[in-house]
Amino acid sequence: MATASPLLLDREFLKTLEQVTLLCRTNLSGAVGHEHRSRTRGPGMEFADYRRYSFGDDPRSLDWSAYLRLGKLFLKIYETEQHIPVRILLDRSESMNFGDEGESKFLYAQRLAATFAYLALLHLDTTAVIPFADRLNKPLVASGGRERLWPVLQFLSEQACGGTTDLFSAVKEFLSQFSTRGIVILISDFFDEQGCEHGVEMLRSAGHDFVLLQVHSAEEQHPAAGGELILEDAETGAQRTVECSPRNAALYERRFQEFSTRLRRLAIRNGGRYARAVTNLPYQEFVLRSLRGGQVLA
Amino acid sequence: MNWLALSPVEIAAVWTALAASALWLYLHHRRPKHKKVSTLRFWASVQPASRPRRRKLREPWAFLAQIVFLLLLVLALANPRWGPVADARSVAIVFDASIWSQMRPAGEPAWIDRESAEALRLLDSLPGDDRVLLLRGERDAPPILPFTTDRAAERRAILEAQPSSGAADLPRALETARSALGGASRGLLAYVGPGLVYAEQSRALDEFRAELESPAGKGGQPQFLMRLVGDWDKVQDRGITRLSLRRDAVRPDRWHILTQLRNYGGQKSDAVLAFSVNGQPLGQRKLTLAPNQIVNAEDELTWNQGGLLAAQLTPPDALQADDRAIVSLPAFRSVHVAVIAGSPSPFATDLLSVLSSDPYVQADVLPPAAAASAAPDVAIYQGASLTPNADFNSIYFLSGPSAARARPLRVTGWNPRHPVTRWVRTRDISVRNPAALKVEPGDAVLAYTEGDPPAPLILAREQGGHRILIVGFNPHDSNFPLESAFPLLMAGSIEWMTHSVDEVADARSTGEIDWPGPAVKVIAPSGKETPFARDDAGVHFLAQETGIYRVASNGGEASVAVNPPALPADRVQLTPTEVEDVKPEALPPAAWSMWRWLVVLAIVALWLEWWLYYSARERQRAAEAEQLPGDLPRVELDSELDEQEERSLRNPNLVGR
Numbered sequence: 001m002a003t004a005s006p007l008l009l010d011r012e013f014l015k016t017l018e019q020v021t022l023l024c025r026t027n028l029s030g031a032v033g034h035e036h037r038s039r040t041r042g043p044g045m046e047f048a049d050y051r052r053y054s055f056g057d058d059p060r061s062l063d064w065s066a067y068l069r070l071g072k073l074f075l076k077i078y079e080t081e082q083h084i085p086v087r088i089l090l091d092r093s094e095s096m097n098f099g100d101e102g103e104s105k106f107l108y109a110q111r112l113a114a115t116f117a118y119l120a121l122l123h124l125d126t127t128a129v130i131p132f133a134d135r136l137n138k139p140l141v142a143s144g145g146r147e148r149l150w151p152v153l154q155f156l157s158e159q160a161c162g163g164t165t166d167l168f169s170a171v172k173e174f175l176s177q178f179s180t181r182g183i184v185i186l187i188s189d190f191f192d193e194q195g196c197e198h199g200v201e202m203l204r205s206a207g208h209d210f211v212l213l214q215v216h217s218a219e220e221q222h223p224a225a226g227g228e229l230i231l232e233d234a235e236t237g238a239q240r241t242v243e244c245s246p247r248n249a250a251l252y253e254r255r256f257q258e259f260s261t262r263l264r265r266l267a268i269r270n271g272g273r274y275a276r277a278v279t280n281l282p283y284q285e286f287v288l289r290s291l292r293g294g295q296v297l298a
Numbered sequence: 299m300n301w302l303a304l305s306p307v308e309i310a311a312v313w314t315a316l317a318a319s320a321l322w323l324y325l326h327h328r329r330p331k332h333k334k335v336s337t338l339r340f341w342a343s344v345q346p347a348s349r350p351r352r353r354k355l356r357e358p359w360a361f362l363a364q365i366v367f368l369l370l371l372v373l374a375l376a377n378p379r380w381g382p383v384a385d386a387r388s389v390a391i392v393f394d395a396s397i398w399s400q401m402r403p404a405g406e407p408a409w410i411d412r413e414s415a416e417a418l419r420l421l422d423s424l425p426g427d428d429r430v431l432l433l434r435g436e437r438d439a440p441p442i443l444p445f446t447t448d449r450a451a452e453r454r455a456i457l458e459a460q461p462s463s464g465a466a467d468l469p470r471a472l473e474t475a476r477s478a479l480g481g482a483s484r485g486l487l488a489y490v491g492p493g494l495v496y497a498e499q500s501r502a503l504d505e506f507r508a509e510l511e512s513p514a515g516k517g518g519q520p521q522f523l524m525r526l527v528g529d530w531d532k533v534q535d536r537g538i539t540r541l542s543l544r545r546d547a548v549r550p551d552r553w554h555i556l557t558q559l560r561n562y563g564g565q566k567s568d569a570v571l572a573f574s575v576n577g578q579p580l581g582q583r584k585l586t587l588a589p590n591q592i593v594n595a596e597d598e599l600t601w602n603q604g605g606l607l608a609a610q611l612t613p614p615d616a617l618q619a620d621d622r623a624i625v626s627l628p629a630f631r632s633v634h635v636a637v638i639a640g641s642p643s644p645f646a647t648d649l650l651s652v653l654s655s656d657p658y659v660q661a662d663v664l665p666p667a668a669a670a671s672a673a674p675d676v677a678i679y680q681g682a683s684l685t686p687n688a689d690f691n692s693i694y695f696l697s698g699p700s701a702a703r704a705r706p707l708r709v710t711g712w713n714p715r716h717p718v719t720r721w722v723r724t725r726d727i728s729v730r731n732p733a734a735l736k737v738e739p740g741d742a743v744l745a746y747t748e749g750d751p752p753a754p755l756i757l758a759r760e761q762g763g764h765r766i767l768i769v770g771f772n773p774h775d776s777n778f779p780l781e782s783a784f785p786l787l788m789a790g791s792i793e794w795m796t797h798s799v800d801e802v803a804d805a806r807s808t809g810e811i812d813w814p815g816p817a818v819k820v821i822a823p824s825g826k827e828t829p830f831a832r833d834d835a836g837v838h839f840l841a842q843e844t845g846i847y848r849v850a851s852n853g854g855e856a857s858v859a860v861n862p863p864a865l866p867a868d869r870v871q872l873t874p875t876e877v878e879d880v881k882p883e884a885l886p887p888a889a890w891s892m893w894r895w896l897v898v899l900a901i902v903a904l905w906l907e908w909w910l911y912y913s914a915r916e917r918q919r920a921a922e923a924e925q926l927p928g929d930l931p932r933v934e935l936d937s938e939l940d941e942q943e944e945r946s947l948r949n950p951n952l953v954g955r
Binding site: 189191193220228229230232233238241242243251252255256259 | 330334337343
C-alpha cells in the first residue's frame with residue numbers, strides 16, 4: 001500500500017502549469033462566466049464572428065465602424081465563457097500498487113490527478129477527485145482557485161490501494177452522483193476483469209468529455225524472461241504457473257499492446273481521448289510533452 | 299606435489315560421486331519463483347509450464363564436458379606420474395664428535411669446528427633432493443638427525459652438535475650407516491672426523507672397506523667418502539687412561555693407586571700428576587713420557603673415609619678431557635662379630651683366633667643375654683638347633699648326635715657360585731656326626747657330604763631381613779679348622795652378610811655402563827637425565843660425559859665415576875676413492891608429474907562446459923524468437939487508429955484557453 005507525500009508536485013512544475021490549459025469539447029454547457037470557451041455565443045470577452053443585424057438584437061453589439069464603411073449593420077458575436085467541472089476518477093485498486101524503481105502506478109496516478117486538479121483550480125473551475133476501486137469512494141470537491149490545491153494534495157496522499165477494479169460499477173455510481181456534464185479524467189490501469197467498454201460507453205452516453213489515462217509500469221509492458229514462475233494476481237489472488245521464456249514474454253508483450261490499442265480505440269470511438277503513461281517516464285515530462293502534444297492539454 | 303595419493307579405485311569412486319552430483323544438478327529443475335503481478339490477463343494465452351514426467355538433459359554436451367572436467371580434476375588431485383618413479387639418493391653422514399673432537403691445538407680452531415665446516419661443505423655439495431641421515435661416531439649413540447631433506451635443519455644440527463667424552467667406534471658407526479642405506483639402490487656414506495681408531499677397529503675398518511669394494515657388493519654399495527680433520531702429526535696430548543684403587547690386605551685404610559698414562563704425541567712430554575681427595579691435595583709426582591709411551595704409576599694412599607679421589611695432569615694440553623680422572627673411595631667400617639657363648643669354651647677360643655686374623659673384623663665373645671644390647675653385625679652360635687627368629691646376621695654351627703665310632707664323611711662338593719664358598723676348593727675335608735639339615739625353599743646349599751644322594755652340609759639362608767649361614771658340623775669333629783679354607787669360609791660369610799669391604803675401586807670409562815642395582819633415575823654430570831634400560835642384573839646406560847653419574851633408587855643414591863677411556867690413536871689411512879668428490883647422481887629419468895597438465899585440461903573442459911551451456915541457451919532463445927507470432931495485424935490496426943486520432947486532433951470542438 002503506497003502512501004504518497006502531500007508534496008506530490010514540485011513548485012517548479014506548478015509554475016510551469018500556469019501556462020497550460022486543459023482542453024475540452026466546446027459543446028459542453030456549463031455556468032456562464034468562467035474561463036472555458038464554449039460553442040455558445042453570447043456575452044463574453046472573446047470575439048467569435050459577425051452577423052447581420054436582425055430585429056431584436058442588442059444594439060450595444062453593433063459594429064459601428066463596419067456600418068460607416070459598408071453602410072450595413074453588423075453585429076459582433078462573442079463566445080460565452082463557461083464554468084465546466086473537472087472530475088478526476090482515480091483508480092486505487094490493488095493492481096495499481098506496482099511500478100518501477102519505487103514509483104508505483106498509484107503514486108504516478110496521484111501526481112497526474114493532482115496536476116489536473118491544479119489546472120482546474122488555476123482556471124477557477126470546480127474539481128472533484130473521486131477515488132474508486134470496485135465502488136466509488138468519498139470524493140473531494142474543491143473550487144475557488146489555486147489556493148485550494150493543498151486540501152486536494154492532502155486528500156490524495158491519504159488514499160491507499162486496495163480492492164479490485166470494477167469500472168462499470170464505479171462509473172455508474174459516479175453518474176448517479178455527478179449528473180452535470182463536464183470533463184472526466186479517468187486515471188487507471190484499466191485491468192478490469194469485466195472489461196472497460198460498458199463504463200466508457202456510459203460516460204459517453206452521459207455526455208461527459210472524458211479522457212482515459214492508462215498508467216502502467218515498464219515491466220508490465222516488457223516482462224523480463226526469468227524461467228519458471230508462479231504468478232499471483234494481486235487483486236484476485238489467482239495463481240498461474242508459466243514459463244517466462246523469451247517466446248512467452250514476447251507473446252505477453254503482444255497481448256499487452258493489443259490491450260492498450262483496444263483501449264485507445266475504445267476511447268476514440270466513444271468521442272473521448274486517450275493517453276498512456278509509463279511509470280519510468282517522469283510525470284512532468286509526460287504532462288508537458290505527451291499530454292500537451294496530444295489532445296488533452298494545450 | 300602429491301596432494302592425494304588416490305588409487306585407481308578411489309579415483310573412480312570419487313569421480314563417480316562427483317559425476318552423479320553433476321547429473322543431479324543438470325536434471326534438477328529449480329523450484330519456480332513466486333511473483334505477484336498486477337494482472338494475469340496477459341498471461342492467459344501463454345501456455346502454462348508443464349513438468350515432464352521424465353527428466354531430460356537439456357544440454358548433454360555441456361554435461362559431458364562437466365564430467366570430463368571433474369575426472370581431470372580428480373586425476374590432478376591424485377597426481378599420477380608418467381614413467382618410473384625415482385627415489386632421491388640417501389646419504390648417511392657419520393659425524394664424529396667423539397672425545398678427539400675436543401682437541402684445541404694452540405692457535406688453531408677446535409677440531410669440532412673444523413668437522414662442522416667440513417660437514418657443511420659436504421652437505422652443500424649434495425643435491426637438494428638427497429635425504430640425509432646424521433649419525434654420531436660413538437658406539438650406540440642415537441642419531442643426530444633422522445633422514446630428512448630439510449637442509450636448514452641439517453645445518454643447524456651440525457652446528458649444534460656438541461663433542462662428547464666417549465671414544466668413537468668407526469667400524470660400528472659406518473656399519474650402522476650402511477644398514478640405514480641398505481634399502482636404497484643409490485646412496486652415499488660419508489665420514490667426517492679425526493679418523494682415529496683402536497688397533498682392532500682398524501682391522502674391522504679394513505674389512506668394511508673390503509666389503510664395499512668387493513665385486514659382489516659393488517652394484518648396490520654406496521659411495522664411501524672420508525673427510526679427516528686435524529693434523530695428527532702435530533698432536534701433543536698425554537692423558538690418563540686408567541685410574542684404579544686396591545685396598546691393602548693388612549691395613550684397610552691403605553689404598554694402592556694405579557694410574558695409567560699415555561703420551562699420544564710424537565714428542566716427549568713432561569707432566570705433573572697430582573692427587574686429591576674431596577678437593578684436599580694429597581701429593582704429586584713428576585713424570586716424563588716418551589713419544590707414544592704408556593706409563594703405569596703406582597702410589598699409595600691412606601684414607602679411612604669415603605670420598606672422591608681425583609688425579610690431575612698438569613700443565614693442560616690440547617685435549618684437556620683426559621687430563622683428569624676420578625674414582626670413588628668406598629668408606630671403611632670394621633665388622634663387629636660376636637661369638638655367643640655362655641662360658642669360655644674351646645669353640646669360642648678357636649673361633650676368635652681364626653677371626654682375629656682378619657683385619658676387617660672386630661671379634662669378641664658375648665654371653666647370650668648381652669647379645670641383644672651389643673647388636674653385633676654378625677653373631678656366631680653353636681648348638682643343636684636354630685633360633686626361630688634371628689635378630690642378627692648369624693652363623694650357626696650345628697652338630698648331629700654324637701657317636702664314638704662314627705665314620706668320617708668326606709665333603710665332596712662346594713658351591714663355587716656363591717660368594718661364601720667362592721674361594722673354597724678343598725676336597726680333603728671330612729666331618730663326623732654331621733647334622734641332618736633340612737633344605738627350605740630359597741636356601742642355597744654350599745657344601746655336600748658324600749652319600750647317595752649327597753647330604754647338605756652347609757646352607758645359606760635369608761630370613762627376616764637377615765642372612766644366616768648354617769654349618770652342619772662341629773668344627774672339633776672335622777679337620778676343616780685346620781685347613782686354610784676355613785678362614786676363607788668365615789671371611790666370605792662375613793662379607794656376604796655385611797658387604798663391608800670393597801677391596802677394589804675402579805673408575806669406569808665413557809660408553810656403556812652396567813650398574814648392578816636398582817635405579818629410578820640416572821643423572822649425568824651435566825645435570826641432564828640419562829635414559830637407561832633395566833635388566834635382571836641392574837641398569838644399563840650410555841655415559842658420554844666424564845664425571846660423576848648419580849644413580850638414584852628408592853633406597854638412596856649411588857655415585858658412578860666415569861673417566862675418559864684410553865683413546866684410539868691409529869689414524870685411518872685414506873684410499874684415493876675415499877677422498878673423491880661426491881659423485882653426481884646418475885638419476886634415472888624422473889617420472890613426469892602430470893598434475894599441471896591435468897589442471898590445464900580441466901580448465902579447458904570447464905570453459906568448454908560453460909561455452910556449450912550458454913551457447914545452447916542462446917540457440918534456444920533464438921529459436922523461440924523465430925517462432926514468435928507475427929505482428930502484421932497490429933501494424934494495420936495501429937495505422938487505422940492513428941488516422942482516426944489525427945482526425946480527432948483536428949476536431950474544432952476541442953478548445954483550450
